[in-house]
Amino acid sequence: MYPISKMVALEVALSAATIAIISALAMRWYQKRKKQRPPTTWEPVGVVKHLYIYPFKSGKPIELQTALCTEYGVKTSEAPNLHQFRDRSFVVYNEHDEQFQTARTIPQLVLIEIDAVDENRIRLTAPNMPILTFKVPNSVENRTVTVKQHFNEKISTIDCGDEAATWISQYGSKDGTGLRIAYHEAKQRRNLNATHKKYFKLYPRLSNEATGLHSDFSSYLLVNESSVNDLQDKAPEANIVPLNFRPNILIEGAPAFSEDDWEWVKIGDVVLYLVKWCTRCVLTTVNPSTGIKSELNEPLRTLRTYRMLKDVKKISLDGTSPLMGINMGYHSGERINVGDVVYVGK
Numbered sequence: 346m347y348p349i350s351k352m353v354a355l356e357v358a359l360s361a362a363t364i365a366i367i368s369a370l371a372m373r374w375y376q377k378r379k380k381q382r383p384p385t386t387w388e389p390v391g392v393v394k395h396l397y398i399y400p401f402k403s404g405k406p407i408e409l410q411t412a413l414c415t416e417y418g419v420k421t422s423e424a425p426n427l428h429q430f431r432d433r434s435f436v437v438y439n440e441h442d443e444q445f446q447t448a449r450t451i452p453q454l455v456l457i458e459i460d461a462v463d464e465n466r467i468r469l470t471a472p473n474m475p476i477l478t479f480k481v482p483n484s485v486e487n488r489t490v491t492v493k494q495h496f497n498e499k500i501s502t503i504d505c506g507d508e509a510a511t512w513i514s515q516y517g518s519k520d521g522t523g524l525r526i527a528y529h530e531a532k533q534r535r536n537l538n539a540t541h542k543k544y545f546k547l548y549p550r551l552s553n554e555a556t557g558l559h560s561d562f563s564s565y566l567l568v569n570e571s572s573v574n575d576l577q578d579k580a581p582e583a584n585i586v587p588l589n590f591r592p593n594i595l596i597e598g599a600p601a602f603s604e605d606d607w608e609w610v611k612i613g614d615v616v617l618y619l620v621k622w623c624t625r626c627v628l629t630t631v632n633p634s635t636g637i638k639s640e641l642n643e644p645l646r647t648l649r650t651y652r653m654l655k656d657v658k659k660i661s662l663d664g665t666s667p668l669m670g671i672n673m674g675y676h677s678g679e680r681i682n683v684g685d686v687v688y689v690g691k
């Protein structure tokens with residue numbers, strides 16, 4: 346038996362330890378909650394110069410005056426009797442292994458234009474190709490297919506039929522066969538749990554809710570025009586334009602690369618949160634108006650001289666990809682207009 350005084354001391358020590366543990370847990374909970382909650386003070390940093398949607402992944406953007414914002418990314422405004430496009434809802438994939446295809450391997454995809462014929466039909470045009478019109482498929486009547494994206498992430502989507510497959514193969518494949526087009530209806534969230542564990546660890550705001558349809562990563566990409574201007578000054582011969590970086594939201598008036606510090610952004614009534622700085626790949630070297638890859642490997646070559654990741658763990662995931670723009674997720678709100686003031690909160 347311990348003397349009474351020792352038992353009391355032990356109990357005091359135990360309860361002190363319990364209190365310490367409980368307050369540490371409470372603090373962690375509080376900080377996590379704070380991270381998930383938008384701030385209450387906002388500071389204006391610039392205005393929206395351009396809004397873009399890329400309904401066809403790797404294809405030409407459609408420029409918007411108003412972007413409807415949804416949890417899956419940007420959507421075009423309602424127009425009577427016209428299909429409402431969503432960002433990256435159409436994707437090219439290989440028939441034989443169902444791997445997605447982009448302008449990284451098929452640069453001329455950047456010249457494909459998409460528009461709506463009516464509520465159910467869309468049209469694709471590309472240089473030296475007949476115009477393709479097809480009915481947007483749906484998961485009730487048409488064949489679903491599991492397309493594989495980065496890290497073999499499997500995305501359930503819908504095949505767009507043989508006529509579209511023939512067209513895209515003729516345009517994008519060397520032997521004229523083997524490619525197909527798929528369409529994502531935005532009725533089901535992607536699931537990164539099996540494929541992106543390492544990213545979840547390093548980027549706490551990444552979640553399934555932050556993903557777009559067939560986007561590489563999150564549902565929104567925001568680029569600060571001054572950061573692109575700064576790059577243009579460093580590599581004037583490289584012919585870089587903001588569209589090399591395929592932003593949804595291009596902001597003017599903000600100082601270069603301050604976007605690295607933006608945790609929360611408010612534009613119009615829309616609130617977005619930072620998921621990850623965007624690491625850039627060879628797709629940015631494809632000239633968006635000619636579909637030709639830069640022989641100088643620009644803008645990557647110049648960006649690598651001053652815009653590399655610094656965190657060793659992040660480097661182990663994203664290697665030597667330099668940074669431009671920020672991947673954002675959707676928190677709330679409905680509409681962003683060109684000319685809206687951009688606010689930042691921390």
Ligand SMILES: *[C@@H]1O[C@H](CO)[C@@H](O)[C@H](O)[C@H]1NC(C)=O
Nearest residue numbers: 482483486487488504505506
């Ligand atoms: C989807 O199903 C409808 C109804 O059966 C059919 O008319 C259409 O051709 C199908 N579309 C594709 C792309 O297979």
Ligand SMILES: *[C@@H]1O[C@H](CO)[C@@H](O)[C@H](O)[C@H]1NC(C)=O
Nearest residue numbers: 534535536537538539552553
């Ligand atoms: C993915 O993982 C998260 C966190 O563990 C979990 O809450 C969620 O239900 C999982 N989602 C799916 C679709 O499995």
Ligand SMILES: *[C@@H]1O[C@H](CO)[C@@H](O)[C@H](O)[C@H]1NC(C)=O
Nearest residue numbers: 569571599600601602603604
């Ligand atoms: C945008 O980029 C410019 C030039 O790089 C920079 O000075 C500015 O701070 C950036 N603005 C924001 C809001 O990040």
